[in-house]
Amino acid sequence: xxxxxxxxxxxGKGTQAKRLEQMRGMIQMSTGDMxxxxxxxxxxxxxxxxxxxxxxxxxxxxxxxxxxxxxxxxAAEFGAIFDGFPRTGHQAEALEFLLAERGRKxxxxxxxxxxxxxxxxxxxxxxxxxxxxxxxxxRFHRPKTEGVCDICGxxxxxxxxxxxxxxVRTRMAEYRAKTAPILPLYEQKGLVRRIDGMASVEQxxxxxxxxxxx
Numbered sequence: 460x461x462x463x464x465x466x467x468x469x470x471g472k473g474t475q476a477k478r479l480e481q482m483r484g485m486i487q488m489s490t491g492d493m494x495x496x497x498x499x500x501x502x503x504x505x506x507x508x509x510x511x512x513x514x515x516x517x518x519x520x521x522x523x524x525x526x527x528x529x530x531x532x533x534a535a536e537f538g539a540i541f542d543g544f545p546r547t548g549h550q551a552e553a554l555e556f557l558l559a560e561r562g563r564k565x566x567x568x569x570x571x572x573x574x575x576x577x578x579x580x581x582x583x584x585x586x587x588x589x590x591x592x593x594x595x596x597x598r599f600h601r602p603k604t605e606g607v608c609d610i611c612g613x614x615x616x617x618x619x620x621x622x623x624x625x626x627v628r629t630r631m632a633e634y635r636a637k638t639a640p641i642l643p644l645y646e647q648k649g650l651v652r653r654i655d656g657m658a659s660v661e662q663x664x665x666x667x668x669x670x671x672x673x
Contacts (some may be wrong), residue, residue, distance in 0.1 A: 466634075471571055473587070527541075583624055585622055
């Protein structure tokens with residue numbers, strides 16, 4: 460089963476993709492991760508991408524498509540979770556071609572719908588233990604003892620520099636601009652399903668399972 464997970468940064472796509480990998484043996488096709496891995500390994504496509512990036516240019520759709528094709532060939536028996544691709548109508552057509560030539564097709568396009576104000580609060584309130592990486596939140600999950608990590612007893616905490624309101628709102632605007640062109644394409648094919656991305660991790664997981672098992 461091949462699916463696209465849509466949603467802005469912070470909507471929980473990564474969390475759900477990891478769970479699908481663990482529970483269903485699916486493979487997350489995150490183009491950013493795949494690009495970094497291909498460059499690090501020095502694969503033919505990775506070398507092309509490295510040359511483009513070192514020239515200060517954007518990696519072309521052709522290179523990204525080649526990366527996805529290689530990963531699909533190496534994971535023929537596994538379902539794929541596409542994250543971050545496609546973002547344009549042209550990329551959507553390329554993905555359809557890549558799948559078709561391997562005898563595959565998209566089964567679902569699942570959008571995690573979020574409330575912008577609530578998402579801003581969710582992301583800007585996040586912090587982690589500097590020692591063990593345990594996650595906390597200003598409002599939803601504070602340490603039991605203020606200033607002390609529940610897991611390791613550490614007393615230093617960190618916040619990601621891009622977990623600020625302006626950055627979150629910019630990402631939301633980018634997401635809307637990038638996904639707007641492709642959603643109608645998949646809606647015409649009856650593939651789009653929307654779920655409440657602001658629900659708990661368990662509730663979102665159950666909603667995704669219901670779609671995949673439906």
